[in-house]
Structure formats: structure tokens, C-alpha cells
Amino acid sequence: xxxxxxxxxxxxxxxxxxxxxxxxxxxxxxxxxxxxxxxxxxxxxxxxxxxxxxxxxxxxxxxxxxxxxxxxxxxxxxxxxxxxxxxxxxxxxxxxxxxxxxxxxxxxxxxxxxxxxxxxxxxxxxxxxxxxxxxxxxxxxxxxxxxxxxxxxxxxxxxxxxxxxxxxxxxxxxxxxxxxxxxxxxxxxxxxxxxxxxxxxxxxxxxxxxxxxxxxxxxxxxxxxxxxxxxxxxxxxxxxxxxxxxxxxxxxxxxxxxxxxxxxxxxxxxxxxxxxxxxxxxxxxxxxxxxxxxxxxxxxxxxxxxxxxxxxxxxxxxxxxxxxxxxxxxxxxxxxxxxxxxxxxxxxxxxxxxxxxxxxxxxxxxxxxxxxxxxxxxxxxxxxxxxxxxxxxxxxxxxxxxxxxxxxxxxxxxxxxxxxxxxxxxxxxxxxxxxxxxxxxxxxxxxxxxxxxxxxxxxxxxxxxxxxxxxxxxxxxxxx
Amino acid sequence: xxxxxxxxxxxxxxxxxxxxxxxxxxxxxxxxxxxxxxxxxxxxxxxxxxxxxxxxxxxxxxxxxxxxxxxxxxxxxxxxxxxxxxxxxxxxxxxxxxxxxxxxxxxxxxxxxxxxxxxxxxxxxxxxxxxxxxxxxxxxxxxxxxxxxxxxxxxxxxxxxxxxxxxxxxxx
Numbered sequence: 001x002x003x004x005x006x007x008x009x010x011x012x013x014x015x016x017x018x019x020x021x022x023x024x025x026x027x028x029x030x031x032x033x034x035x036x037x038x039x040x041x042x043x044x045x046x047x048x049x050x051x052x053x054x055x056x057x058x059x060x061x062x063x064x065x066x067x068x069x070x071x072x073x074x075x076x077x078x079x080x081x082x083x084x085x086x087x088x089x090x091x092x093x094x095x096x097x098x099x100x101x102x103x104x105x106x107x108x109x110x111x112x113x114x115x116x117x118x119x120x121x122x123x124x125x126x127x128x129x130x131x132x133x134x135x136x137x138x139x140x141x142x143x144x145x146x147x148x149x150x151x152x153x154x155x156x157x158x159x160x161x162x163x164x165x166x167x168x169x170x171x172x173x174x175x176x177x178x179x180x181x182x183x184x185x186x187x188x189x190x191x192x193x194x195x196x197x198x199x200x201x202x203x204x205x206x207x208x209x210x211x212x213x214x215x216x217x218x219x220x221x222x223x224x225x226x227x228x229x230x231x232x233x234x235x236x237x238x239x240x241x242x243x244x245x246x247x248x249x250x251x252x253x254x255x256x257x258x259x260x261x262x263x264x265x266x267x268x269x270x271x272x273x274x275x276x277x278x279x280x281x282x283x284x285x286x287x288x289x290x291x292x293x294x295x296x297x298x299x300x301x302x303x304x305x306x307x308x309x310x311x312x313x314x315x316x317x318x319x320x321x322x323x324x325x326x327x328x329x330x331x332x333x334x335x336x337x338x339x340x341x342x343x344x345x346x347x348x349x350x351x352x353x354x355x356x357x358x359x360x361x362x363x364x365x366x367x368x369x370x371x372x373x374x375x376x377x378x379x380x381x382x383x384x385x386x387x388x389x390x391x392x393x394x395x396x397x398x399x400x401x402x403x404x405x406x407x408x409x410x411x412x413x414x415x416x417x418x419x420x421x422x423x424x425x426x427x428x429x430x431x432x433x434x435x436x437x438x439x440x441x442x443x444x445x446x447x448x449x450x451x452x453x454x455x456x457x458x459x460x461x462x463x464x465x466x467x468x469x470x471x472x473x474x475x476x477x478x479x480x
Numbered sequence: 481x482x483x484x485x486x487x488x489x490x491x492x493x494x495x496x497x498x499x500x501x502x503x504x505x506x507x508x509x510x511x512x513x514x515x516x517x518x519x520x521x522x523x524x525x526x527x528x529x530x531x532x533x534x535x536x537x538x539x540x541x542x543x544x545x546x547x548x549x550x551x552x553x554x555x556x557x558x559x560x561x562x563x564x565x566x567x568x569x570x571x572x573x574x575x576x577x578x579x580x581x582x583x584x585x586x587x588x589x590x591x592x593x594x595x596x597x598x599x600x601x602x603x604x605x606x607x608x609x610x611x612x613x614x615x616x617x618x619x620x621x622x623x624x625x626x627x628x629x630x631x632x633x634x635x636x637x638x639x640x641x642x643x644x645x646x647x648x649x650x651x652x
Contacts, residue, residue, distance in 0.1 A: 050637050116634045122611070123590045128565050128636045227591065227610045270524065292593070292608045294548045294615045302543055309535045316496075317528045324503040325520050346500040353492035360538075361547040363485055366603050369593055369632040431486035433603035435595065435632050438640040444601060 012080065013396075015090050017474060019073035020393045023066050024467040027386055030062040031463055035456040038422075041441045042449030050130060052439035053114035057139075060117030061104055064242050065146060067381060069097060070389035071248030072153055075196065077396075078189045078255045083160040089152060096149035103142030111135020116437060118238055119143070121210065121230035125218050133218040140215045147204045147211070154201040161194055168194055172279070173272035185267040188254040192247060195279045200244035202283065207237030228295060235289040243282050246348060246380065249388040250319060253341050256395050257323065260338045261330035265322070274314035281311045291364040301361060308359025312352045320349045335401055336408040336469065340391030343416065347383025351376050354427060369437075372430025375423055382419040382459065390466040397473025407465060415462025421455030482602065550618040556582040561629075563592035563609045565636050568629050568644035576651040577624045583617050585609040592642065593632025599625045606632050621648040 033055050040047040047055070076090055107113040112131040115123045124136040161171040165186055171194035175181040186194075210233040213225045254265040287304030290296050323345050332338065354376035358367050367373070404412070425448045430436075434445045441449055550556070557576065561583055562569040575581055585594050587609040595606040596619070604627075607615045621627070624647075631642035 049640065053634075053637060053639075114637070120591050120633070123635065126565060126590045126636065128638070130637050227612055231591065231610065270521070290608070292606055292615070293610070293613075294550075294607060294617060295613045298546065298548070301548070305543065306535075306539055309539065313528060313531050317524060317531060320496075320500075321524055321527065324499065327503045328506045342500075342504070346497070349500070350493045350496045353496065354489045357485055357489055357492075360542055362542055365547065365605050366482055367485065368606060369595070370603065427486060427489065431482040433482065433595075433597065433601060435630055437634040440640045442601075 012076070012085075012087055012090055015087075015094065016073045016077045017396060019069060019090075019094060020389070020396065021470070021474065023070035023073065023389060024393060024463075024470055026062055026066040027070075027389070028460070028463050028467050030059050030066065031456070031460050033059045033062070035453065035460060038449055038456055039453045040439065042446050042453050043441070044450060044453060047439070049439035050112065050114070053116075053437075054108050054112065056437060056439075057114045057116055058105070058108050061108075061143075063381065064117055064238075064245070065097070065101070065104075067245035067249075067385050067389075068146075068150065068241060070392075071245035071385065072150065074252045074389070074392050075157070075189075075193050075248040076153070077392075078251050079157060079160070079193050081255070082187055082190055083164040085160050086156055089156040093149045093153045096145050096152070100142040100145035100149065103138045103145060107131075107135045107138035107142060111138060113139045115139075118234055119211075119214060120234060121214050121225065121227060122217060124214050125221060136218050137215055140211050140218075144208060144211050144215075147208050150204050151201065151208075154197045154204075157193055158197045158201070161190060161197070165190065168198065172198070172276065173267060174276065176267065176269055177272035177276045180269060182269070185272065188265050188267050188271060189251050191267060191272055191275045192251050192254065195275045196244050196247050199240055199279055199282045203237045203240030203244070206233050207241070210234055210237065228293065231290060231293070232286075236283070236286045239286040239289060240282055242377075242381075246385045246388075247278065247282075249344065249385045249392070250348075252388055252392040252395075253319075253323065253345055256341055256392070257326060257338060259400050260332045261326045263326045263330065265326070270318060271322075274318035277310070278314050281307050281314070285311055285359075288359040288364075291359075291361050292368050305359055305361055309356055312356050315352055316349055320345055334404050335394070335398070336404060336412070336466075337391050337393075337395030337398065337400075339404065339408075339412055340387045340394060340466075342391075343412070344384050344386075344388030344391060347387055347419075348380045348385070351378075351380030351384060351423075355380070366433070367430055369435060370430040371426045371434045371436050374436055375426030375430050378419075378423045378426060382423065383416070387415075390463075390470075393470045394466070394473070397470055397477055408469070411462045411465030411469070413462075414458050414465070418455045418458025418460070418462055422452050422459055425449075425452035425455065548617065550582050550616045556580050556618065558582050558584060561585045561594060561609070563587040563594065563631070563635075563642070565589050566631070566638040566642040568594070568642065570629075570644060570646055573646050575621065575646060575648050577621050577648050579651065580618050580620050583607065583619070584614050585616075586614045587611050590635050591633045592635050595630045595632040597628040597630055598623075599627070608633060624648050624650050 039045045040052055113135040165171040171186055171190050173186050173191040176185040210230055216223045258264045285307040287300045288308045291301055357363050429448045560571045585607050592609045594609055596604050598604055605619055607617045626645055626647055629644045631639055
């Protein structure tokens with residue numbers, strides 16, 4: 001069942017390094033866009049609302065897409081340690097991804113398209129004079145291209161895992177989870193990759209369906225899908241996609257942290273069970289995005305609330321708990337890579353608290369679509385997925401070198417302070433009922449916007465250090 | 481309510497941060513084997529059961545009375561609200577204080593969100609509006625005054641200008 005002996009360790013390092021370079025650069029660029037948006041909301045600079053919403057669409061799409069790209073690169077890199085992957089698939093994946101990026105950027109900055117990354121049906125066809133159907137089509141086709149890229153990626157990952165482990169259920173670790181069979185279980189990377197392959201593969205298929213419907217609706221308005229069905233499909237896809245990015249990135253923690261602690265991350269029964277529950281929860285939880293749609297069946301809304309809470313248990317009681325156990329007394333020698341990986345799990349865990357609260361229907365009534373929402377998702381992206389991605393990047397080019405340099409410390413502390421303060425301002429604004437996605441803010445909301453702008457500068461400084469350190473590492477490894 | 485939610489959230493977040501800080505601090509102590517597996521798994525098991533029991537209590541408490549219930553002991557007053565890019569149409573502009581009022585919300589074009597704000601800028605409740613459906617929410621206003629409606633779902637270039645208001649007055 002185990003294919004460890006038949007594969008080349010760490011395949012396609014160059015392609016993965018390129019994907020991470022693109023990810024780091026786009027993260028930085030999109031953070032600058034975010035800085036502009038917060039400064040505009042704080043009336044520190046003047047941005048026309050039409051441009052603001054274009055920037056907002058670019059920021060959301062860019063960040064979600066890049067989180068997906070960096071997560072996929074991490075999964076591909078470590079999956080290649082355990083199964084034989086077909087190299088050209090990753091190149092085609094990257095190519096299709098970049099084609100999608102070009103289409104999306106063109107649609108936004110040449111065509112004026114601005115629906116936010118969620119393209120909530122039927123908004124793409126109701127531009128209010130801001131964009132033509134062609135611009136909307138370019139955006140939707142761009143997403144289709146990225147979706148096809150990911151589908152291809154998961155088809156290859158699934159093929160390779162089935163080939164090595166006999167079936168997806170074996171790769172998922174179900175004999176261990178449900179049968180207690182401890183005979184040569186798949187490593188954590190395989191279990192995680194198999195689960196993500198299943199749920200993100202399904203999510204992307206549903207996303208592709210609603211994208212195609214939205215595309216047809218642009219040119220044949222009489223061809224319209226039910227707005228509630230479309231909303232369900234979009235949030236099913238969107239929720240799964242962004243969560244898959246985090247679940248792929250955490251594979252770096254499973255693989256890299258043991259190098260520092262000397263304690264292997266084991267595929268225990270609780271680990272396999274937690275991933276089986278994640279597979280279910282990630283797909284069942286999406287109605288928590290529709291808690292203010294009272295026409296939804298009540299049981300689905302109740303399920304959204306309950307599964308929101310349950311989703312925190314595998315994260316807190318398995319991933320975070322295990323990391324803490326492995327860290328305690330390990331005598332670990334910190335460097336930039338492992339520090340950011342640990343920060344990523346901590347940030348993800350911290351962000352789950354306001355997210356779970358927002359998943360309660362009674363809380364959601366006064367917090368939904370306020371800045372509380374970007375507050376919690378920026379915590380588990382900025383301090384979670386993005387931190388893990390930068391941790392992987394640091395490890396990728398610098399290995400397990402001991403010690404945090406002064407510049408590394410400056411980067412980590414600046415990043416934590418900046419991202420922490422930035423997200424706290426969102427939460428405070430949410431508690432003050434400031435709606436999200438508003439280009440222009442009332443005077444009484446400006447203070448938090450301005451403070452957040454300052455924290456954003458700090459986060460960007462930290463990010464700049466991470467990116468520069470990565471580029472420096474690439475250059476050094478290129479010379480070696 | 482929002483302040484309480486913020487405090488609970490900050491406390492929960494601080495607890496998680498403290499646990500991680502403690503682990504990072506303890507990592508510098510003498511290196512050795514991690515906690516014995518039976519002790520660790522016992523702690524984990526208790527943690528999971530604790531989370532599950534807490535979750536059952538919170539779920540039961542928060543869903544016992546359905547948050548979206550529109551039934552009322554006294555007759556409801558219905559208000560029909562229609563959203564469009566970028567306006568709100570309300571069929572009643574004067575509403576009584578202390579009486580249950582049911583808002584029926586739909587839209588003519590895209591998804592909108594009807595957020596009802598008090599005069600001091602606090603979001604009291606909200607609901608989504610979408611074409612082809614009518615969402616309902618019941619609310620009892622406790623104070624007379626001017627209440628604002630702001631759009632809570634991004635709906636295009638003038639989303640932030642999609643505002644309206646109504647007045648709540650003392651009956652009789």
C-alpha cells in the first residue's frame with residue numbers, strides 16, 4: 001500500500017519554487033491593494049467608488065486564488081514525497097491558472113467588472129452601466145480556467161493516490177479511522193491530500209456549473225437560474241475552495257515541523273477520524289453563509305450553525321492540540337520557517353473563535369456582512385494560511401538552518417503586530433455595526449479605518465521582508 | 481449585544497493565544513519525549529468531550545426558540561420592503577413602538593441585504609433580499625425614533641448609497 005520506495009523525493013522543486021514566488025509577490029501586491037482600500041475607507045486618500053469596488057474584486061479574487069495556488073504548491077511538493085506525480089500536470093495547472101489571472105485582471109481593470117470575488121448571481125448581468133457583458137464573461141471565464149486548472153490538479157493527485165494506495169478510502173485512512181486497522185496507515189500528507197481532493201474536487205464542479213449558468217445568463221437573460229439555488233452553489237464552492245487552501249497549506253506543518261522537533265507527525269486513529277469529519281464538515285457547513293435567508297429550510301440553517309461549531313473541534317483538538325504536544329519540551333531551535341508555520345496554526349485556531357460565533361444564527365443577525373466577517377477571515381488567512389505559505393517558502397530556500405536572524409525577528413514581530421492590529425480593527429468595527437464592502441464610510445467609522453491603515457503598513461513591511469528573504473534564498477540556491 | 485459578542489470573542493481568542501504562548505515557552509525546557517501518549521490522549525479525549533458538551537448546551541440554548549420565528553402572540557403588522565439598484569421601497573413609513581412587526585423583503589434585480597439601524601448607529605437586525613423570494617423577519621421596536629435601512633449585501637457601484645429610513649412612533 002505504501003509507495004514511499006518508488007518515488008523521487010521532492011519532485012519539481014523548481015516549479016513549486018516558481019509557484020511560491022508568484023504567490024509571495026501576489027500576496028504582497030494584494031496587501032497593497034487592501035491598504036489602499038482601508039486608507040480610502042478612512043478618508044486618508046480619495047478613490048472613486050467604481051475603482052474601489054474594482055480593487056475590492058481584484059483583492060478578493062487575487063487573495064483567494066493565491067491562497068489556493070500556494071496551498072496547491074505545498075500539497076504537490078509533499079505529496080510527491082509519497083506518490084509518483086506526473087510532472088507536466090503541475091505545469092499545465094500553473095499555465096491555466098495564469099491564463100485565468102490575465103482574464104480576471106483584464107475584466108476588472110480594462111472592463112470595469114466589479115462584483116466582488118463571489119460574483120453573486122445575477123449581479124454579473126446587472127452592472128448598472130459599469131461594465132459590458134464581455135467584461136463579465138472574461139471574469140467568469142477566468143474563474144473557469146482556474147477551476148479547470150485545479151480540477152486537473154486534483155484528478156492527477158487522486159490518480160496517483162489511488163495508484164499507490166489501492167483506493168481513495170485507503171488513502172483517506174478510513175480503514176484506520178473506522179476499522180481501527182493500524183497496519184501501515186497512509187502518512188498524514190496522504191490522508192489530508194485525499195480529503196482535500198474529494199471535497200475541493202466536488203466544490204469546483206459545483207462552482208463550474210454556476211459559472212456556466214452565469215455566463216449563459218449574460219447573453220441570454222431569459223436563461224436564468226433560481227437566485228437561491230445559485231447562492232447555495234456559489235457559497236458551497238467558495239467556502240470549500242478557501243478552506244481547501246488552508247487544509248492544503250497545513251500539510252507543510254505535518255511535514256516540516258517534525259524535522260525541528262524530532263517527533264514524527266503520526267497518522268493515529270484520531271487523526272484519520274478528524275480528517276474524515278473535516279471531509280464531511282467542510283461540505284455541510286456552507287449554509288452558515290445563508291443564515292439571513294429565512295426562506296432556506298430551517299434544518300439547513302440549524303445544520304450551518306451546528307457544523308460551524310463542530311468544524312472547530314478537529315482544528316483545535318487534533319491539529320492545534322497535536323502541534324502543542326509536539327512542541328512542548330522539544331527544545332526546538334526556531335528559524336523563520338518553523339516560526340511562521342507554528343504561527344499559521346495558532347492564527348488559524350484564533351480565527352476560529354469569532355468565526356464560530358458568527359456561525360450562530362442569533363449572532364449572525366447583527367454581525368453578518370459587517371466588518372466582523374473580514375475580521376475573522378483575515379485572521380485565519382493572514383495569520384493562518386498566508387503565514388504557513390511564507391513558512392514553507394522560508395524552509396524551501398533555507399532549509400532547517402538554525403536561528404532567527406535579526407531581520408527574521410523584525411519580519412515576524414512586525415507581521416504579527418500588523419496583522420493582529422489590522423484584524424482587531426475589523427472585529428471592533430464589526431461590533432460597531434460597520435457594514436463590510438462599503439467604499440465610503442460615515443465619519444463615526446473613520447477612526448478604526450485609519451488605525452487599521454497603519455497596522456496594514458506594518459503587515460506589509462513584514463511581508464516584504466519574507467518575500468525578500470525568499471528571493472535572496474532563491475538567488476543563493478541558484479548560485480550554489 | 482455586539483459588545484458582549486466582542487468581549488466573548490476576545491476572551492476566547494486570548495485563551496487560544498495563551499495556550500500557544502505557553503507551549504512555545506515550554507519548548508525551551510529540557511528536550512525529551514513528549515507527554516506520555518496515554519496521558520496526552522486522555523487530555524485530548526477530555527478536551528473533545530468538553531467541547532462537545534459545551535456545544536450541545538450552546539446549541540440548545542441558542543436554537544430552543546427559533547431565531548427566525550415570525551409567529552407572535554398578538555397580531556403582526558406587515559411591512560413590505562422591495563430593494564433595487566440602489567433604492568428601498570417601503571410600503572409603510574410610520575411604525576408603532578412595542579408591537580410585533582413582520583418585514584417581508586424581496587428585490588427587483590440582484591441580491592441586497594436589509595440592515596435596520598437604530599438612531600445611534602447600532603445594527604438591530606438584518607435579512608437578505610433576493611429576486612423571486614420573500615424573506616421574513618419579526619421585530620419589536622422598543623424605542624420611538626428614526627431608524628435607518630442600509631444595504632448589507634454588495635450590489636454594485638452605489639451599494640454604499642443604498643439607504644432609506646422609517647419612523648417608529650408611540651401608538652395612539
